[in-house]
Amino acid sequence: MEINAQMFLSLYRVMLTIRRFEERVQDLYARGFIPGLAHLYIGEEAVAAGVCANLREDDYITSTHRGHGHVIAKGAELKYMMAELFGRKTGYCKGKGGSMHIADMGKGILGANGIAGGGLPIAVGAGLSIKYRKTQQVVVGFFGDGASNNGVFHESLNFASLHKLPVVFVCENNLYGISVHQKRHQPIEDIAIRATSYNIPGVVVDGNDVTAVYKETYKAVKRARAGEGPTLIECKTYRWRGHHEGDPNQGARYRTKEEIEEWKKKCPIKRLEEKLLGEKIATKSTLEEIEKEIQREIDEAVEFAEKSPFPELQDIYEDVYVPESWG
Amino acid sequence: MRELTYAKAINEALRQNMQADDRVILMGEDIGPYGGIFQVTAGLYQEFGPERVIDTPISEAAFVGAAVGAALTGLRPVVEVMFIDFTTVCMDMIVNQMAKIRYMFGGQAKVPVVLRTNIGAGRGAAAQHSQSFHAFFVHIPGLFVVLPSTPYDAKGLMNTAIKSENPVIFVEHKKLYNEKGEVPEEQYFLPFGKAEIKRPGGDVTVVATSAMVLRSLRAAEELSKEGIDVEVVDPRTLNPLDKETILESVRKTGRLVVADEGPFTCGVASDIAAIAASEAIEYLRAPVMKVCSPDTPVPFSPSLEKDYIPDERDVIEVVKKIMEY
Numbered sequence: 001m002e003i004n005a006q007m008f009l010s011l012y013r014v015m016l017t018i019r020r021f022e023e024r025v026q027d028l029y030a031r032g033f034i035p036g037l038a039h040l041y042i043g044e045e046a047v048a049a050g051v052c053a054n055l056r057e058d059d060y061i062t063s064t065h066r067g068h069g070h071v072i073a074k075g076a077e078l079k080y081m082m083a084e085l086f087g088r089k090t091g092y093c094k095g096k097g098g099s100m101h102i103a104d105m106g107k108g109i110l111g112a113n114g115i116a117g118g119g120l121p122i123a124v125g126a127g128l129s130i131k132y133r134k135t136q137q138v139v140v141g142f143f144g145d146g147a148s149n150n151g152v153f154h155e156s157l158n159f160a161s162l163h164k165l166p167v168v169f170v171c172e173n174n175l176y177g178i179s180v181h182q183k184r185h186q187p188i189e190d191i192a193i194r195a196t197s198y199n200i201p202g203v204v205v206d207g208n209d210v211t212a213v214y215k216e217t218y219k220a221v222k223r224a225r226a227g228e229g230p231t232l233i234e235c236k237t238y239r240w241r242g243h244h245e246g247d248p249n250q251g252a253r254y255r256t257k258e259e260i261e262e263w264k265k266k267c268p269i270k271r272l273e274e275k276l277l278g279e280k281i282a283t284k285s286t287l288e289e290i291e292k293e294i295q296r297e298i299d300e301a302v303e304f305a306e307k308s309p310f311p312e313l314q315d316i317y318e319d320v321y322v323p324e325s326w327g
Numbered sequence: 328m329r330e331l332t333y334a335k336a337i338n339e340a341l342r343q344n345m346q347a348d349d350r351v352i353l354m355g356e357d358i359g360p361y362g363g364i365f366q367v368t369a370g371l372y373q374e375f376g377p378e379r380v381i382d383t384p385i386s387e388a389a390f391v392g393a394a395v396g397a398a399l400t401g402l403r404p405v406v407e408v409m410f411i412d413f414t415t416v417c418m419d420m421i422v423n424q425m426a427k428i429r430y431m432f433g434g435q436a437k438v439p440v441v442l443r444t445n446i447g448a449g450r451g452a453a454a455q456h457s458q459s460f461h462a463f464f465v466h467i468p469g470l471f472v473v474l475p476s477t478p479y480d481a482k483g484l485m486n487t488a489i490k491s492e493n494p495v496i497f498v499e500h501k502k503l504y505n506e507k508g509e510v511p512e513e514q515y516f517l518p519f520g521k522a523e524i525k526r527p528g529g530d531v532t533v534v535a536t537s538a539m540v541l542r543s544l545r546a547a548e549e550l551s552k553e554g555i556d557v558e559v560v561d562p563r564t565l566n567p568l569d570k571e572t573i574l575e576s577v578r579k580t581g582r583l584v585v586a587d588e589g590p591f592t593c594g595v596a597s598d599i600a601a602i603a604a605s606e607a608i609e610y611l612r613a614p615v616m617k618v619c620s621p622d623t624p625v626p627f628s629p630s631l632e633k634d635y636i637p638d639e640r641d642v643i644e645v646v647k648k649i650m651e652y
Contacts, residue, residue: 060400062396091433092432092433092435093431093432093433093435094433094434095433096430096431096432096433097431097432097433101431101432103431103432103435103436104435105399105432105435105436110396110399110400110436111428111431111432111436113424114423115419115423115424118392118419118420118423118424120392121388121389121390121391121392121393121395121396121420121424122392122393122395122396122399122424123396124389124392124393124396125392125393125394125395125396125397125398125399125400125404126396126397126399126400127396128393128396128397128402129396129397129400129401129402130400132352132378132397132402133400133401133402139396151388152388152389152392152419155384155386155388155389156389156392158384158386158389159383159384159386159389159390159393162384318434319429319430319433319434320429320430320468320469321429321469321471321493322429322437322491322492322493324491324492324493324519326487326516326518326519326520326521327516327518
């Protein structure tokens with residue numbers, strides 16, 4: 001399958017939106033506007049963009065604690081995201097969820113998730129429901145290398161394969177479970193080989209190459225929609241920042257500066273930009289225009305968040321339950 | 328009226344809901360052709376087929392989590408966790424996912440899952456198949472917790488649970504499965520948050536849950552021979568809890584015993600005692616007392632287990648003690 005110019009530009013826009021959004025969050029967090037935890041996605045943008053570009057609006061994703069990229073790529077609106085990060089009432093979760101729980105049920109975003117691997121059984125359930133309702137939707141479950149050691153990863157692959165569910169399991173192997181290098185948390189290099197145990201395809205992709213991510217996901221999504229079952233895609237990538245913005249020295253305590261710099265040279269956005277310009281898919285001015293539009297959108301999102309009210313104290317009691325009356 | 332066992336009453340509720348609503352599916356271990364370890368789902372696989380009655384791998388986190396995902400996307404799953412003891416291996420899916428999603432997502436989502444499980448010692452199954460830690464789920468905001476004590480309540484509360492838009496932990500009791508009682512054939516819905524006075528009385532209030540209701544009723548019969556008139560109140564749902572009916576009874580009798588099979592410390596009984604202490608202290612003529620299991624794991628040997636389980640003799644003893652005041 002070939003990627004056309006329009007798709008390339010769309011991928012570029014999504015990746016750059018994620019990057020600029022995260023850079024702004026980094027700045028706002030440092031200046032105390034964003035409370036709590038913020039796990040940034042900088043460096044991994046090609047995965048979210050390349051995967052979600054294959055999804056329909058009514059397809060589902062389950063995301064992770066490092067979820068901003070996934071939800072932007074699935075179509076979440078920046079202003080509601082930013083307002084949520086600010087803890088405002090106008091945010092996606094009315095200020096009750098924050099960075100780790102952004103959801104947009106109308107866009108098939110079944111939530112970021114603060115528990116490593118926690119979204120995977122939920123993705124399996126969405127897959128079960130799709131199969132039962134015969135809607136030909138697909139669900140993508142994102143997770144990291146760390147979560148691949150958790151029981152729910154194995155249970156989810158087993159269940160999904162057994163019932164040939166339309167689930168695409170996307171592992172973002174960024175080499176670290178918080179501070180622990182993959183070599184110290186699992187005895188394998190390629191997580192994709194774990195697919196063998198569940199009799200499903202497992203593929204390794206350069207997660208910083210959006211073209212490769214897109215193409216592998218295309219196959220997996222096609223297979224899922226056709227009722228042929230799940231696929232495990234492992235995307236090798238790297239986060240530039242620390243585990244979260246409060247991480248001491250931004251991850252330099254457990255990673256060398258050289259390693260971080262090496263990976264920055266493999267920047268997925270720069271790589272795509274060089275391809276677009278080199279192969280004359282886009283001109284410099286087109287890309288600059290996209291950059292300006294993104295900056296404007298983020299400025300508007302920040303302004304929206306800043307102007308939004310905080311939740312009222314009585315809101316603490318809202319939405320624990322769906323109100324019901326029993327006559 | 329015809330009589331059904333508690334297990335068959337739940338079975339009938341499941342069947343009627345599945346007939347009425349395609350979105351209702353069942354998942355669990357050995358619930359298919361085998362009919363469930365306690366035969367609660369007997370015949371449903373044969374009637375509704377493998378797409379709606381799903382025998383799962385021994386993989387509680389996967390299938391309870393899958394129920395959450397299916398509920399978020401339009402189905403109404405009823406899952407069976409074979410023993411409450413086994414909920415510990417899928418606690419993340421219950422506590423951090425099922426119970427939290429609606430709140431964390433700012434009310435965008437609904438999670439209409441019913442999680443069926445059971446409590447209770449008395450089958451010689453020892454410490455990992457006999458626990459009664461239902462109180463734990465009451466401690467998790469976002470979950471309704473239901474404990475039917477009769478076949479009639481079991482069917483009516485199950486109907487309400489499946490109709491509910493909220494996650495419901497439906498706590499059955501192993502020693503009740505074979506108990507018989509009158510059950511109407513039609514679908515009927517019992518309200519959550521509405522206690523029932525199972526036996527009116529004027530001298531002492533016994534608030535009892537699950538199998539302790541039956542044991543307390545037997546105790547009340549015995550005590551009536553000695554002229555002690557016991558009122559037995561069954562909350563039926565612990566969340567929401569019908570405080571008002573409990574308090575009304577306490578105001579009337581001035582004496583409260585709470586009987587619950589959970590361990591003695593930090594349980595349902597402690598909290599109901601605290602409610603009486605906070606809101607009806609001026610009516611109390613005696614200390615509030617609890618009839619619970621001891622703070623030990625459930626022992627295996629029949630001689631020990633028999634002593635471990637709180638029963639009618641324990642209720643009688645405590646009621647007599649409280650009547651001395």
